[in-house]
Amino acid sequence: MPFTTSRPFHQIFTNVLKRFSQRNLRPSSTLTNLQPKPITNTLHSSYLQTTQSGFRYALLAGGISFSVALAGILHATRDKSRTPPLIDIPAKSNTTSNSPDFPGAIGALLQEFHERSIVSTDPQELYAYAQSSYSQTPGLPHTVVVHVQSTEDVVKVVNISRKHLVPIVPYSGGTSLEGNLSAPCSGSICVDLSGMDKILAINESDADVVCQAGVTWNDLNETLREKGIPLFFPLDPGRDATIGGMISTGCSGTNAVKYGTARGEWILNATVVLPSGEVIKTRQRARKSSAGFDLTKLFIGAEGTLGIVTEATLRLAPLLPTRVAVVQFPDVWRATNAVCDILNQGVAMQCVEIIDELGIKTLNAFGTSDKVWPEKVTLFFKFQGAEDVIRNNSNLTAKVMAQHEASDYRLAENEEEGELIWQDRRNALFAGLAYLPGCKGWITDVCVPVSRLPDLIHAAKKDFEELGLVAPIAGHVGDGNFHALVLYRDEAELVLVREAVSRINRKAIELEGTCTGEHGVGTGKREYLLSELGQGTVSLMRMIKQTIDPHNLFNPGKLYPEPVLASPSSPTVVSSM
Amino acid sequence: MYDPKMTTAFDDNHDNDTSKSDEPFLVMDLEVVQCQVSPTIPSQIGHPAPETLFNINVDGLRVRTECKSFTYGTPQDVKKAIEELRQTFPQSRVSTDPDVLHLHGSSENSYHPSSPHSVVVQASSTEDVVKVVNISRKYRVPIIPYSGATSLEGHFNGHSSGSICLDMSTMDKILEINEADGDLTCQAGARWEDINSTLTEKGIPLFFPLDPGPGATIGGMVGTGCSGTNAVRYGTAKAEWFLNLTVVLPSGKVIKTRRRARKSAAGFDTTKLFIGAEGTLGIITEATLRLTTRVPTKVAMAQFPNVEMAVNAVNDILKTPYGPHIQCAELLDDNMMSAINAAGLVDRPYPVQDTLFFKLQGSPESIMETSRTVQEIANKYGSSRFEFASTDEEAEEIWQNRKYALMSTLGAHPGTKCWTTDVCVPTSKLPRLVYETKADLAKAGLKYTIVGHVGDGNFHALILFSDEKELEVVNAAVHRLVHRAIAMDGTCSGEHGVGIGKTEYLVEELGEGTVELMKTVKCAVDPLNLLNPGKLYPQNHPNHRRHDS
Known part of the structure; x- marks a missing residue:
């Protein structure tokens, strides 16, 4: 495809990005850059968030479509926009008991929820609720969206879905990266939980909190503060990920x-609506329990x-003083080795982040930082604890870093300076996207045992170079997890990106790691699951899915790999997952 | 395209399976899957479990996922299984010696009904385990895994139908x-x-x-x-x-x-x-x-006027910047301290007061700072005495006393046995639970000591008894304790597990739906209920024996 860049648009767009990142206004809400391309069909049209609160979207016509995805788009879509329908809903006429009966389901939903604003078939909403602020691939639109307000509402929707054999896709923060929000080809009911955003109880003395699934983690922490x-x-x-999405x-x-992941002990219990319509609460509120395997x-x-998931009880951690430090290295190899070294010395570290030299270059070009960084591989540390502990740890870290040929180790004077430095780490993504005019970015998410990380990053960088791709790297090196933001501007480059991503994922699995450290599987990584987890484990997962959701109505087409038929002549057929 | 009428299966259930061809594992027919529980052998996982979950009517199409019917092997089958085990494994690894069977099927530390195993097999590799599992499935003889034998809830007790005890203790590499x-x-x-x-x-x-x-x-x-x-x-x-x-x-x-x-x-x-x-x-x-x-540690000890003060002190300490330096915070009540003194394990007697044992970790400097913080907060909560073990020997001695709480309790009351409880509640509820429990145990005239992981809201009452009659009283008291904990949003088991002993509390604690889902998962993974039957999942008999009845 012929590719041209519209410079003025690019500049405007970069400015928008900068504004978001500086004001910290839903910074996650912008991922892709200007993408000039001829309008072929309206499905590729998308929305632009122009204000933080009011939220309107603008349909851009005339040969340019902004693939800017927007967190929060959905609340706004409820005040009905006057724009014409963007997509056609395929008519579902044949309603046998075996195929989804959408008209029946929508009728039942409208009957169940009298307030018209709760059930929507507005095509814009149907499209918007299938998109994520971060995702590159447009999701297929839903058939109907239901803005639920309570666990009971969810039960009603689930019961209707089951009766009419219509798939359900849950939505809350809209920040997923792996196409988790897309409708299946058949269409779907989207259950929008973002309105279930109440904190129900804060038990300060027990250090836990009970909240609904649509609460975002940053709002929760803000409320506590x-x-x-x-x-x-x-x-x-x-930012703006919700508890429901974070659990899922x-x-x-x-x-x-320092704190581990959602798979640790932060989720004390969850209230869940099962495909049967039954509501369960998985545990009580004690910090630990050996009462059987933990559902x-x-x-x-x-x-x-x-x-x-409609509600959850979350364990909270004491807020501790933190301090940021930075240090630079001549190459990724030395930096990651230094990380392995320091982690095994037992230093109380809350975060260890990396940005490679290219990432630093994009940051400098982005221009939001108050300083110009030397274009070297940079590690960002966050120490925590009492002042004396931080000092000691910082001294030890400086010493270890020096052994790995580090330069310019600096412990931030105070929290303010730390915040400024950390802001640069946070902006890495936006800086990367703004780096190449008219580009989109594909974010990888591999994770390996920490000692393998140097090998993996090395191999990845070599692949990018070989394929001629620009891919700044930022990552959570402390866990062995890193993200490469692989930039592309057109279909031809996208093909190369797919190749590079596939190589990285396979390499990570080969190094005893995973194709996804934290973003999930969704539609994007199902093909890697078998080689990562093995046939037996995947079968076990699938069996549990089949047992709990025999109709395969809950978010079908995600997570589980396409089943492989044992033999064409086999009398048994594996149902589509 | 989705079609609920499709017979579903999994991609791997036809290969890899060397056992009998009628192996039903993993085959689920969504349309008609019958589940019959053998009339002679009570199902341990409860018959209608999945039915309640998947009692789905879709346009007249009734969809259910249930266990296939199963019965355990007859005594004849058990014999055949033992025979096949003997053929498969070296002589030294298969035993039917009554002493060995007894040793592997009961624990000194728990008082749950038990049957001896039929045979004990020592596995030396994953392949061995596969062989045993396949033999178990072939003859429908339950398997009870066994390794450390330190369980407190009857986890490795034998099954009444006859069982293979799979001894994993030599796979210790x-x-x-x-x-x-x-x-x-x-x-x-x-x-x-x-x-x-x-x-x-x-x-x-x-x-x-x-x-x-x-x-x-x-x-x-x-x-x-x-x-x-x-x-x-x-x-x-x-x-x-x-x-x-x-x-x-x-x-x-x-x-x-x-x-x-x-x-x-x-x-x-x-x-x-x-x-x-x-x-x-x-x-x-x-x-x-x-x-x-591994971080260097030191030990400290502080006496408090009561449990509430001690618990509050721990909560406060954990919220300070030195909180991450607290590796352990253990409560020993006055009875426990008295038992330690009486057992004669210490050179000089401890004050008989509710006491917290701390293990602090970090560099020497940060430990000193942490110790100072702990002392300050302890004082705030009326602690009369604070002792910091300056040497490793001293620390070791103090910690030994916590570690051997059970031995001290038994040592202080010769000739008695001890029932260990294991409830856990949100930390703020712990003081009330401990008080009410202490009052209840005193009222029942029982001797007991208490040790607790107060940082987690978990505590163990070590309740003593010397005969069957007293055991009944203990039983009833434990029952009341568990109900009290569950009512406080807590659990019947903080760390010991459910086993045989606590299955009856599970529905009350987790709710029927959650327990049914656990059973559904069990049913799907182990449709013949051959793996450790009778443990964990409550039976669906409405009139099952309760401790207090």
């Missing part, structure tokens, strides 16, 4: 070095395929 | 230590203490922080979802200490649940399915454990 409660929820995936993805973030964990990382 | 990655792969029979001493011997500055009772093995620790005194700092087995497990499923299939990365978002983690499953879903043969840096 406002109330003067010295506790916080330490899982920190992309098995998320983590920069704090994972909470069954829903962590299940990506909404086994049940819809 | 450490297979690989990846120092740079901070992980280690070992067999299920390895003991946590041996793992840690091996690491020390090799000069590797790492350790595995889960510390249940002495002698516990990795397999049992996974099965129980264990924890110990270190849980304040490091959490429990349900956290992220098990990177992956190698498991033999009831089908005989071997799976490895994950690879070795520290984190992975590749779907729900099947590792967690086996943690706390008490051997009912699969038999763990190997595991990769995450290790953590």
Whole structure:
């Protein structure tokens, strides 16, 4: 495809990105850059968030479509926009008992939920609720969206879905990266849980909190701060991710070095609506329990395929003083080796992040930082604890770093300076996207045992070079997890990106790692699951899915790999997953 | 395209299976799957379990997923199974010696009804386990896995239909230590203490922080979802200490649940399915454990006027910047302190008061600072005395007293036996629970001591009894205690597991739906209910025996 860049648009767009990143306004809400291409059909049209609160979207016509995905788009879509339908809903006429009966389901939903604003078939909403702020591939639109307000609402929708054999796709934060929100080809009911955003109880003395699935982690922490409660929820995936989505993805973030992931003990219990319509609460509120295997964990990382999480009790951690430090290295190899070294010395580290030299270059070009970084591989540390502990740890870290030919080790003077430095780490993604005019970015998410990380990053960089791709790297090196933002501008480059991503994923699995450290499987990584987990484990997962959701109505087409038929003549057929 | 009329199966259920051709594992017919529980042998996992969950009517199409019918083997089948085991394994690894059977089927530490096993087989590899599982399935003889034998809830008691005890204790090798990655792969029979001493011997500055009772093995620790005194700092087995497990499923299939990365978002983690499953879903043969840096520790001790003050002090300490330096915070009540004195294990008697034992970790400087903080807060909560063990010997001595709480309790009351409870509640409710329990036990005229992991809201009442009559009283008191804990949003078991002893509380604690889902998972994974039957899942008999009836 002929490729041209519209420079003025690019500049405008970069400015928008900068504004988001500086003001910290849903910074996650912009991922892709200007993508000039001829309009072929309206499906590729998308939305632009122009204001933070009011939220309107603009349909851009005239040969340019902004593939800017937007967190929060959905609340706004409820005030009906006047724009014409963007897509056609395929008519479902044949309604036998074996195929989804959409008209029946929509009729039942409208009857069940009298308020018209709760059930929507507005094509814009149907499209918007299938998209994610981060995802590159447009999701297929849903058939109907239901803005649920309570667990009971979810039960009603689930019962209708089952009666009419219509798939359900849950939605809350809209920050998923792996196409988890897309409708299946057949169409679907989207259950929008983002309105279930209440904090139900804060038990300060027990250090836990009960909240609905649509609460975002940053709002939760903000609420705790406002109330003067010295506790916080330490899982920190992309901004505006919600508790429901975080559980379903098995998320983590920069704090994972110290606090682990959603698979640890942060989710004390979850209230879940099962495909049968039954509501279960997986545990009580004690911090630990050996009362059998923990069903909470069954829903962590299940990506909404086994049940819809509506409420959860979260363990909180004491808020501790933190301090940021940075150090630079001549290459990724030395930097990652230094990380392995320091981690095994028992230093109390909350975060260990890396940005490679290219990432630093994009940051400098982005221009939001108050300083120009030397274009070297940079490690960002967050120490925590009392002042004397931080000092000691910092001294030890400086010493170890020096052994690996590091330069310019600096412990931030105070929290403010630390915040400024950390902001640069946070902006790495946006800086990367703004680097090449008119580009999109594909984010990889491999994770390996930490000692293998140098090998993996080395191999990845070699692949990018070989394929001629620009791919700044930022990552949670403390866990052995890193993200390469592989940039592409057209279909031809996208083909190369797919090749590179496939190589990285396979390499990671070969190094005893995973294709996904924290973003989940969704539609994008199902093909890697078999080689990563093995046939037996995947079969076990599938069997559990089949047992709990025999109709395969909960988020079908996600997570589980396409089943392989034993033989064409086999009398048994594997149902589509 | 989805079609609910399709017969579903899984891609792997036709290969790999060397056993009988009528093997029903994994085959589920969504349309018609009958579930009959043998009329002669009561189902341990409860018959209509899945029916309640999947009682789905779709346009007149009734869809149910249930267990296939099954019966356990007859005594004749059990004999045949033993015969085949003898043919498969060397003589020395298969035993039907009554003493051996008894030893493997009952525990000194629990008082649950027990049947001896029919045969004990020692496995030496994952392949051995597969063979035993296949023989078990062939003759429909239940398997009870066994390794450390430190369980408190009757987990390895034999089954009345006759059972194969699968002894994993000789599979105790450490297979690989990846120092740079901070992980280690070992067999299920390895003991946590041996793992840690091996690491020390090799000069590797790492350790595995889960510390249940002495002698516990990795397999049992996974099965129980264990924890110990270190849980304040490091959490429990349900956290992220098990990177992956190698498991033999009831089908005989071997799976490895994950690879070795520290984190992975590749779907729900099947590792967690086996943690706390008490051997009912699969038999763990190997595991990769995450290790953590060994940090120098010191021990301190503070006396408090009452439990509430002690608990509040711990909560406050954990919220200070020095909170992460608290590795353990253990409560020993006045009775326990008195028992330690009486057992004569200490040079000089301790004050008979509710006491907190702390293990502090970090560099020498940060330990000093932490100790100062602890003392300050302890004073604030009326602590009369604070003692910091300046030397390692002193620290060791103090900690020994916590470690041997059970022995001290028994030693102070010669001729008695001891029932260990294990409730856990949200930490703020712990003081009230301890008070009410102390009052209740006193009223019942029972002797007891209390030790608790206060940082987690978990405590053990060690209740003493000397005869059957007293045991009945203890039984009733334990029952009341568990109900009290569950009513406080807590659990019947903080770390010991359910086993036989606590199945009756599960519905009350987790709710019917949750328990049904657990049973459904069990039913799907082990449709013949051959793995450790009678444990964990409550039976569906409405009139099952209750302790207080």
